[in-house]
Amino acid sequence: MARCERDQAVSMIALQDGNNFYCSVEASFDPRLRGKPVCVASSGDGCVIARDALSKKLGVPMGAPIHQIPPEVRRQITFRSANFALYGDISTRIASILRALFPAIEQYSIDENFIDLTGIPSKDHERLAAEARARILKWTGIPSCVGIGPTKTLAKLSNKRAKSSISGVVTTMPDDPALLTYPVEDVWGVGRKLTARLGADGILTARDLAAADVDTLRSRYGVVLARTQRELQGIPCAELEEHEPQRKEIMVSRTLGKDITSETELMQAIATFAQRACEKLRSRQLQAAGVWVFIQTNPFKQNLPQYNPSKSFRLLMPSADTREILMVAQGLAKAMFRPSYGYKKAGVSLLDLSHTDVQQGDLFAGIDQRSKAIMEVMDRTNQKFGRGSMGFASTAWRPRGKTLEKPAWSVKRDMLSPAYTTDWKQLIRVR
DNA sequence: TCTGGGGTCCTAGGACCC
DNA sequence: TCTGGGGTCCTAGGACCC
Numbered sequence: 001m002a003r004c005e006r007d008q009a010v011s012m013i014a015l016q017d018g019n020n021f022y023c024s025v026e027a028s029f030d031p032r033l034r035g036k037p038v039c040v041a042s043s044g045d046g047c048v049i050a051r052d053a054l055s056k057k058l059g060v061p062m063g064a065p066i067h068q069i070p071p072e073v074r075r076q077i078t079f080r081s082a083n084f085a086l087y088g089d090i091s092t093r094i095a096s097i098l099r100a101l102f103p104a105i106e107q108y109s110i111d112e113n114f115i116d117l118t119g120i121p122s123k124d125h126e127r128l129a130a131e132a133r134a135r136i137l138k139w140t141g142i143p144s145c146v147g148i149g150p151t152k153t154l155a156k157l158s159n160k161r162a163k164s165s166i167s168g169v170v171t172t173m174p175d176d177p178a179l180l181t182y183p184v185e186d187v188w189g190v191g192r193k194l195t196a197r198l199g200a201d202g203i204l205t206a207r208d209l210a211a212a213d214v215d216t217l218r219s220r221y222g223v224v225l226a227r228t229q230r231e232l233q234g235i236p237c238a239e240l241e242e243h244e245p246q247r248k249e250i251m252v253s254r255t256l257g258k259d260i261t262s263e264t265e266l267m268q269a270i271a272t273f274a275q276r277a278c279e280k281l282r283s284r285q286l287q288a289a290g291v292w293v294f295i296q297t298n299p300f301k302q303n304l305p306q307y308n309p310s311k312s313f314r315l316l317m318p319s320a321d322t323r324e325i326l327m328v329a330q331g332l333a334k335a336m337f338r339p340s341y342g343y344k345k346a347g348v349s350l351l352d353l354s355h356t357d358v359q360q361g362d363l364f365a366g367i368d369q370r371s372k373a374i375m376e377v378m379d380r381t382n383q384k385f386g387r388g389s390m391g392f393a394s395t396a397w398r399p400r401g402k403t404l405e406k407p408a409w410s411v412k413r414d415m416l417s418p419a420y421t422t423d424w425k426q427l428i429r430v431r
Numbered sequence: 432t433c434t435g436g437g438g439t440c441c442t443a444g445g446a447c448c449c
Numbered sequence: 450t451c452t453g454g455g456g457t458c459c460t461a462g463g464a465c466c467c
Contacts, residue, residue, distance in 0.1 A: 042435035049435065049467095067433040082435085109467050191465050224441070224465080251437055300434055347436090412433095439466080446459085 012122065012148060013240065014115040014129055015155040016098060016136070019143045019163065021111035022050035025090050026080045028141030029420050029428060037077045041066060044255050044411045045081055081413040084110075089421045090140055097135050101128065106240045114152060116240045129169045149173065152238045153231030156188040157206065174210065174234035182206040189228040194221070206232055246353070247284065252277040253347025256409045259298055260343045265409050266295065267330050268396040272407075273348040274329040275392055278322040281350055282379055287318040290351030291325055293332040298344035309336040318354055321371045322378070325350070326392060386423070 018024060022040040027033040037054035041047065048055075048064045058073050066079065091110045098105045104116040115132075117125055129146035136144055147158025148171040161178060162170040172178060185195040187206050201220075203209050209225075210232040218226040227237040252273040260266050270293065281288060294310035311332040319325060329348045381390040388397060388404045398405040418426035 044433090044435070046434050063435085065434040084436095112467080189465070193464065222441070222464095245439095247438085249438070253436065255435065298434090345435095349437095437467090439464105441464085442462090444460090446457100448456085448458105449454100 010122075010150055011236070012117040012120075012125060012150055013152055013155045013236075014117055014125070014146050014148045015108075015152070015159045016094075016113045016115060016129075016132060016144055016146050017159050018094065018111040018136075019145060020050060020052045021142070022080075022082065022087055023052035023055075024142045025087050026083075026417055027052070028090075029086070029417065033078055038080065039066075039077050040080050040082050041415065042082060043413070044257065045079070045414055046255065049082060079415050081416040083417050083419065085419050085422045086417065087111075090142060093140050094136050094142065094144075097139060098132060101132050101135070104240060104242050106242055107244070114155065114240055115146075117148070126167075126169050126171060130167065133168055143168075145169070147172070150234045151231040151236045152240075153188050153228055154234065157182065157186070157232075160186055174232065179207040179210065179232070180205060184209050187228065187232070189224065194225065197221070246355070247286065248353060249349055249351055250277050250280050250284075250286070250288070250353065251347060251349040252280070253294075253345065253349075254411050255345045256343065257411050258409055260409050261339070261341070263334070263337050263339070265396075265407070266333060266337060266343055266346065268394065268407055269346050269409055270329050270333040270348060271326055271392060271394040272397065273346065274326040275322055275395055277348050277350050278320060278325050278375075279379065279382070279387075281353070282320050282375060285356050286353045287320040287356050288315070288325065288350035288353055289318040290314050291328045291332065292349040292351055293329050293336070294347050294349075295333060295336055295343050296345040297341050301342070304342060305340075307338060307341045311336055312351070314352075318352070319371075320356060321368070321375060322392065323371075323374075326394065330394070 023038045026038055026040065037058055038052045039048045039055050039060060040050040042049045046065060048060055048062065048066060051060050051062065055077055058076065060069060060073065060077070066074070087110055091107070095105060095107050095113055098113050098115060102115045102117070103119065106114040108114050120128065125148050129148060133144055133146060136142055145159055145162035145168045147155045147160065147162050148169070149155040149158050150173065154172050154174065158170045158172040161172065162168055182205055184190055184198055184203055184205055187209060190198070198209070203212055209229055212229065214226065214229070217229055230237050254269070254273065256269060260269065290312060292310065292312040294308070296308045297304065297306045299306065313328050313332055315328065333346070378390050382388065391397060396407045418428070420426060420428045
């Protein structure tokens with residue numbers, strides 16, 4: 001009886017996290033990769049954004065530019081370009097496995113899910129966590145770990161501990177002696193800058209942070225770290241968010257395949273990003289009231305003149321019409337463009353987002369039904385025949401046969417795995 | 432030669448108002 | 450010539466996350 005009361009009083013949270021997620025997904029679809037070091041590369045095949053256990057062992061640092069990895073190490077590694085369509089699909093499958101086992105989950109990121117354990121007797125927590133791990137491994141091929149604790153921060157910390165455990169499931173309570181040796185830099189919410197400052201104040205472990213003077217911590221470091229401290233003490237400051245909150249911003253930006261000097265090419269890139277951002281916008285039934293554009297020179301060529309302007313524009317009425325937003329974005333870019341610079345990166349961001357169903361409509365013009373109809377035709381066409389089937393000429397992408405002819409500035413993705421699960425034409429071949 | 436993308440939240444400072 | 454205080458809103462920049 002007393003046990004039940006205690007269970008009700010303390011709510012517990014679990015965090016499931018796929019091990020080396022992107023690499024595990026690649027390996028689960030391509031058996032040739034198993035037992036070999038695998039890394040996944042960022043857009044443009046520039047940096048390492050995921051490493052499997054073997055590449056970590058070879059000493060490949062997270063975020064390392066691929067060209068800086070010593071050739072003798074690089075030769076041993078199989079690289080893949082990031083294939084987010086594939087990873088997102090596997091992520092959805094894992095979430096549905098968890099939903100079948102637990103009353104409420106929060107899809108926190110592409111490879112992490114928080115699980116609400118409230119109402120489940122604490123003696124069953126680790127058993128159920130182990131069951132979840134086993135199902136995910138069996139049904140998707142992805143290994144994962146589960147961390148359990150009374151707050152999200154402690155669940156995160158447990159998950160990190162679980163990565164080096166035998167069972168893959170770890171629970172941490174605020175008084176756990178493990179906090180005495182757990183480095184503060186591995187606490188959720190403590191990044192590089194904070195680690196350095198905390199270290200100078202003698203705060204080196206999770207335990208040091210939990211035990212620090214509250215007022216000093218708040219005044220020296222702000223409310224965010226003060227919340228982290230309370231979470232380490234077992235006092236929840238962050239709830240489980242079952243439903244994704246509404247987006248505040250939608251951004252599309254890229255490092256370009258080459259340094260652009262011509263205005264025409266820069267305008268093509270801006271048009272491409274604006275078009276893609278509008279697609280994302282409409283897929284969420286959103287509209288934007290602001291547009292922000294930035295262009296940047298190559299920061300790695302410090303011998304060349306640098307120029308990194310940005311500019312924003314507020315629309316009279318919120319819009320989800322690619323034609324309108326594309327014109328605004330190009331107008332902003334045109335106003336910032338200066339010849340004789342080499343532009344290496346650019347982006348378009350849509351701001352002040354709202355739902356299309358709260359559209360007030362212009363008092364005089366009314367809601368533009370024609371615009372809505374045109375955009376729907378475009379989106380449906382692209383959905384049916386693949387992204388890029390119908391687009392704007394100003395983006396300079398041209399259909400050629402069954403594929404799209406890429407402009408010279410487009411991004412490199414030379415090591416891409418097939419879209420096994422999201423494109424009929426790319427289904428896995430058994431023989 | 433080659434160096435990621437997409438988000439959120441907080442804070443400080445300026446503009447503006449009463 | 451001197452000269453306030455408080456509130457809000459907006460923006461830019463910094464820090465963090467995956």
